[in-house]
Amino acid sequence: MSKILIMLNVNGRSHEIACEPNTLLLDCLRQDLGLTGSKRACDDSSCGACTVQIDGVPMLSCALLAVSCQGQRITTIEGVAEHGSLSALQKAYSDWGGSQCGYCTPGFMMTVNALLSETPDPTDEQIGAALSSNLCRCTGYVQMIQAIKAAIRAEQQGRAAKRA
Numbered sequence: 001m002s003k004i005l006i007m008l009n010v011n012g013r014s015h016e017i018a019c020e021p022n023t024l025l026l027d028c029l030r031q032d033l034g035l036t037g038s039k040r041a042c043d044d045s046s047c048g049a050c051t052v053q054i055d056g057v058p059m060l061s062c063a064l065l066a067v068s069c070q071g072q073r074i075t076t077i078e079g080v081a082e083h084g085s086l087s088a089l090q091k092a093y094s095d096w097g098g099s100q101c102g103y104c105t106p107g108f109m110m111t112v113n114a115l116l117s118e119t120p121d122p123t124d125e126q127i128g129a130a131l132s133s134n135l136c137r138c139t140g141y142v143q144m145i146q147a148i149k150a151a152i153r154a155e156q157q158g159r160a161a162k163r164a
């Protein structure tokens with residue numbers, strides 16, 4: 001199959017990539033751009049490990065063609081750190097043991113970041129609904145949810161400190 005040139009904006013940078021029309025966004029990110037943070041952990045678009053944000057919305061990169069993402073703003077886990085420092089959510093995951101093997105963690109973070117961008121102070125039900133699109137086989141979700149709530153508190157304290 002002949003390759004076509006596409007332009008992708010990933011983590012704020014434009015990339016010109018020659019890819020086949022049926023290349024999945026996940027493969028393009030991992031193989032063409034070397035962004036291996038997004039994982040493949042299933043064969044049927046059911047685990048969420050490959051989640052990235054497309055224009056701020058969490059989407060499965062294993063279920064999207066790269067060519068269909070031209071002109072959209074793609075954010076991967078590699079684009080989450082703030083000025084080279086861990087984001088509040090990344091720090092809370094580390095502090096609270098929110099990941100074990102870590103394979104699911106990038107996907108969860110992209111999902112939770114999107115939730116917190118839309119809803120900075122979500123209810124337990126909203127957190128549960130957001131997490132329902134991602135699977136973790138290790139943690140039992142307890143520490144993960146503790147980490148998410150710690151990140152929410154840290155963000156609230158940060159906003160309060162700025163207002164003071």
Ligand code: FES
Nearest residue numbers: 045047048050062
């Ligand atoms: S790799 Fe499992 S949903 Fe994409």
Ligand code: FES
Nearest residue numbers: 100101136137138
């Ligand atoms: S930490 Fe291992 S699958 Fe979630």
